[in-house]
Amino acid sequence: xEPMTCLETIQAYGLRSLGIGERLLPRSDFTLCQQFTLIxxxxxxxxxxxxxxxxxxFILANALAxxxxxxxxxxxxPAEWFIFVFRGSPLFIQFFLAYELLVLLPRAGIEVFGITIxxxxxxxxWAGALFVLFxxxxxxxxxIFYGALKSVPKGDLEAASAYGxxxxxxxxxILWPTMLRLGWPAYTNEAxxxxxxxxxxxxxxxPAFQQRGDALYYANYFADKTFNPFIPYPIxxxxxxxxxxxxxxxxxxxxxxxxRHLPSNLTRKIRLRPQLIR
Amino acid sequence: MFEFCADPxxxxxVRWMSCxxxxxxxxxxxxSFLTVLMLLAITAPVALAFGFGGAMxxxxxxxxxxxxxxxxxxxxxxVPDIVYFLFFVIALDQGIEWVKHLFVCTDLSQPVWNGTExxxxxxxxxxxxxxxxxxxxxxxxxxxxxxxxxxFGAFAANVLHGAMQAVPRAQLETAEAxxxxxxxxxxxxxxxxxxxxxxxxxxxxxxxxxxxTPLLFLLGIQDIVYWARELGSAKTSGxxxxxxxxxxxxxxxxxxxxxxxxxxxxxxxxxxxxxxxSHGQATMAGEEMRKxxx
Numbered sequence: 001x002e003p004m005t006c007l008e009t010i011q012a013y014g015l016r017s018l019g020i021g022e023r024l025l026p027r028s029d030f031t032l033c034q035q036f037t038l039i040x041x042x043x044x045x046x047x048x049x050x051x052x053x054x055x056x057x058f059i060l061a062n063a064l065a066x067x068x069x070x071x072x073x074x075x076x077x078p079a080e081w082f083i084f085v086f087r088g089s090p091l092f093i094q095f096f097l098a099y100e101l102l103v104l105l106p107r108a109g110i111e112v113f114g115i116t117i118x119x120x121x122x123x124x125x126w127a128g129a130l131f132v133l134f135x136x137x138x139x140x141x142x143x144i145f146y147g148a149l150k151s152v153p154k155g156d157l158e159a160a161s162a163y164g165x166x167x168x169x170x171x172x173x174i175l176w177p178t179m180l181r182l183g184w185p186a187y188t189n190e191a192x193x194x195x196x197x198x199x200x201x202x203x204x205x206x207p208a209f210q211q212r213g214d215a216l217y218y219a220n221y222f223a224d225k226t227f228n229p230f231i232p233y234p235i236x237x238x239x240x241x242x243x244x245x246x247x248x249x250x251x252x253x254x255x256x257x258x259x260r261h262l263p264s265n266l267t268r269k270i271r272l273r274p275q276l277i278r
Numbered sequence: 279m280f281e282f283c284a285d286p287x288x289x290x291x292v293r294w295m296s297c298x299x300x301x302x303x304x305x306x307x308x309x310s311f312l313t314v315l316m317l318l319a320i321t322a323p324v325a326l327a328f329g330f331g332g333a334m335x336x337x338x339x340x341x342x343x344x345x346x347x348x349x350x351x352x353x354x355x356x357v358p359d360i361v362y363f364l365f366f367v368i369a370l371d372q373g374i375e376w377v378k379h380l381f382v383c384t385d386l387s388q389p390v391w392n393g394t395e396x397x398x399x400x401x402x403x404x405x406x407x408x409x410x411x412x413x414x415x416x417x418x419x420x421x422x423x424x425x426x427x428x429x430f431g432a433f434a435a436n437v438l439h440g441a442m443q444a445v446p447r448a449q450l451e452t453a454e455a456x457x458x459x460x461x462x463x464x465x466x467x468x469x470x471x472x473x474x475x476x477x478x479x480x481x482x483x484x485x486x487x488x489x490x491t492p493l494l495f496l497l498g499i500q501d502i503v504y505w506a507r508e509l510g511s512a513k514t515s516g517x518x519x520x521x522x523x524x525x526x527x528x529x530x531x532x533x534x535x536x537x538x539x540x541x542x543x544x545x546x547x548x549x550x551x552x553x554x555x556s557h558g559q560a561t562m563a564g565e566e567m568r569k570x571x572x
Binding site: 084085088089090091092093094096097100101103104196197199200203216219220223227228229230233236237240241244 | 356357358359360361364365368369372391395396488489490491492493495496503506507510524526527530531533534537538541542
């Protein structure tokens with residue numbers, strides 16, 4: 001067979017992780033172009049998991065942070081427990097546990113008011129793993145926002161009272177923006193490590209359906225086939241450094257927006273802090 | 279284990295359970311918890327030593343050394359650490375065998391990396407194929423510990439580097455004014471004071487290290503995740519005296535509780551340690567303790 005040019009390889013494997021293009025993965029004579037293309041194709045899944053978990057997680061995290069700061073134990077206790085469970089246990093175990101739980105759902109579907117709800121799709125990575133990542137990042141972010149909420153300056157609230165701003169308006173115009181502003185640098189780190197955590201998905205019970213995996217899945221495939229870890233893993237590293245820089249850039253833009261009313265020397269800088277696996 | 283376990287099929291639930299949970303394979307499952315604890319006990323000090331070395335190197339006045347320390351710290355961030363875990367285990371294994379290959383093999387004409395193969399002569403295999411299984415698993419465990427220490431060492435180096443910078447400059451200047459040498463300032467002033475600044479970062483790192491231990495499974499170690507999957511999967515009566523359905527969810531629930539308890543206890547102990555170390559320090563907490571005592 002004629003060896004493929006790099007452009008043909010990109011056409012064949014660029015969207016392989018979504019099941020589009022060539023069905024068979026390369027089996028011999030691996031080129032650098034193939035490795036770059038397939039691993040890059042897998043990165044689509046990392047971005048999919050990261051972005052969706054981040055968006056949904058952000059909403060739940062705000063609710064959880066407020067619940068944890070609430071005076072009523074009915075709201076506070078469940079939020080505290082939720083945060084404790086998801087922050088206190090490894091994400092890896094959470095993936096396994098969630099997968100085993102979802103597998104136990106009745107195969108035929110659940111009957112609710114005469115309508116059968118399918119359950120098979122929940123064990124697939126795109127749904128099940130996304131759900132775990134969503135809950136996990138919500139717990140970590142909630143703790144960050146809770147800490148930020150607690151450190152909203154007293155003077156801001158007193159000023160709000162002096163102007164007669166109370167209740168929902170006070171929350172929307174004073175508390176919430178200040179909380180976001182204070183928590184944003186830490187939240188940026190959380191977002192970065194959420195993206196890093198997405199590489200665990202296909203190593204934790206969730207099967208890669210028809211070899212449609214993420215960046216690390218394909219890197220692992222190449223390392224297994226070529227017995228040479230020195231090419232695929234640095235490629236994953238390269239992609240993730242690019243992704244991290246992109247994230248930092250985006251979050252910095254939002255950070256500037258949140259701090260736009262402050263003199264420039266008071267803006268809280270975003271620093272990459274080590275946090276690693278959860 | 280117990281005498282009544284001879285025929286499990288006729289036992290009532292409580293006795294069946296007590297027999298089931300004391301089978302030989304279950305004891306190997308319990309032993310794997312010790313593997314995890316051993317990994318933590320070895321990795322934590324080794325990573326701390328790596329971190330100390332990295333931080334010292336990054337602070338060094340010799341440019342190449344300083345650069346090396348900084349690259350070590352920076353390289354591990356920005357890339358998911360699981361990539362390092364998967365990478366180092368193979369890379370280290372191949373590196374060791376390759377070096378041994380150069381020394382012990384007689385025929386060096388063939389390339390070691392050849393297409394889809396990594397081939398060294400049988401004498402260069404580590405461990406040798408004739409070695410006992412215990413030696414094989416010890417070697418795998420050693421590689422895992424080293425990989426963990428290398429990755430977590432970079433994070434510890436980052437924390438310790440920050441802590442060394444955080445010791446008030448005036449403390450060091452005073453020591454210099456008393457005529458202490460650089461080494462003396464480091465040993466007598468910087469070292470005793472840096473830990474309180476490093477402790478929040480190191481505590482966090484310890485909790486993260488605990489939560490990273492299930493990744494041993496990915497490194498091919500028979501750890502708690504391996505045994506939970508193994509023991510929990512459905513057993514038919516044909517090959518097993520204790521048939522049961524798919525119980526993996528209960529085993530993983532057990533692991534979840536184990537980790538929750540472990541991190542919670544660690545948090546409590548670390549909070550106490552912070553209190554101890556704050557004593558007599560030039561920090562807010564130390565000052566509060568001094569006032570409370572006076």
